Amino acid sequence: MLAKLNDPKRLEYLNPDVIWEKAGLSSPQVLIDIGAGTGFFALLFSKKMGKGKIYACDISEEMLAWMNNNLPLESKRIVIPVKMEENSVPLSDGTADLVYMINLHHELEEPLRVLKESHRLIRKGGKLMIIDWKKEETPEGPPLGLRVTELTIESQMSKSFFSNISKYAVLPYHHFLLGEKCA
Ligand SMILES: C[S@@+](CC[C@H](N)C(=O)[O-])C[C@H]1O[C@@H](n2cnc3c(N)ncnc32)[C@H](O)[C@@H]1O
Secondary structure, eight states, rough: OOHHOOGGGGGGGSSSHHHHHHHHHHOOOEEETTOTTHHHHHHHHHHHHSSSSSEESSSSSHHHHHHHHHGGGTTTTTEEEEEOBBOOOOOOOEEEEEEEEEEEEEGGGGGHHHHHHHHEEEEEEEEEEEEOSSSSSOSSOOOOOGGOOOHHHHHHHHHOOOEEEEEEESSEEEEEEEEEOOO
C-alpha cells in the first residue's frame, strides 16, 4: 500500500499541476488533506504554497508514522501530519482555504458526515475539492462496485451545504469536483 501510494507513475494520471490550477486558490494559507495517506499530494502542494500549512490528516497510525518518519525535513515547516478519527478532524472551525480528498471518497463509511465535517473546517468562501475514481473500467483503481458516480458525490456535496459545484473533466480516470462554502 505504501509503495503504491508513493509510486510516481500516479502523476501520469493525477497531474498535480492540473489539480492545483483547477483548485483556483489565491495565496492560500491553510489546506486540509483528508485521507492524506503518505502525504504524497500534501508534499507536492507544499512546494506550490511555499508558506502556510497543510494539515495531512489520516485515520491510520501506519500512515501517520510513515509521514512523521519520511517526509523531507524541509517540508515539515508546512506539512503537519494529524491523526483524525473516522468522521472528525481535531482542528478549529473555519480554518481552511481548501479541504481536499484524493482517492478517499469511495472508502468512506459515512460520506455525508465527512463532508459536513469538511464544511465546518472551511472558512466562508473556501472550497472543498473531491477527486476520486470514475465509476468505469480504468487500467488501475478499486473494483467498479466500490466506486461512486459523479452525480452521487455532487448530490452529497449539496446536502452538506456546498454551493457553486463545478465538475472538471481534466483527469483521465478520476472525477474532479470543486464546491464552495458560501455561508
Ligand atoms: C487510497 S488512500 C489515498 C491516500 C492519498 N490521498 C493519496 O491519494 O495518495 C486512502 C487513505 O485514506 C485513509 N482513510 C480511510 N478512511 C478514512 C476516513 N474516514 N478519514 C480519513 N482517512 C481515511 C486511509 O487510511 C488511506 O491512507
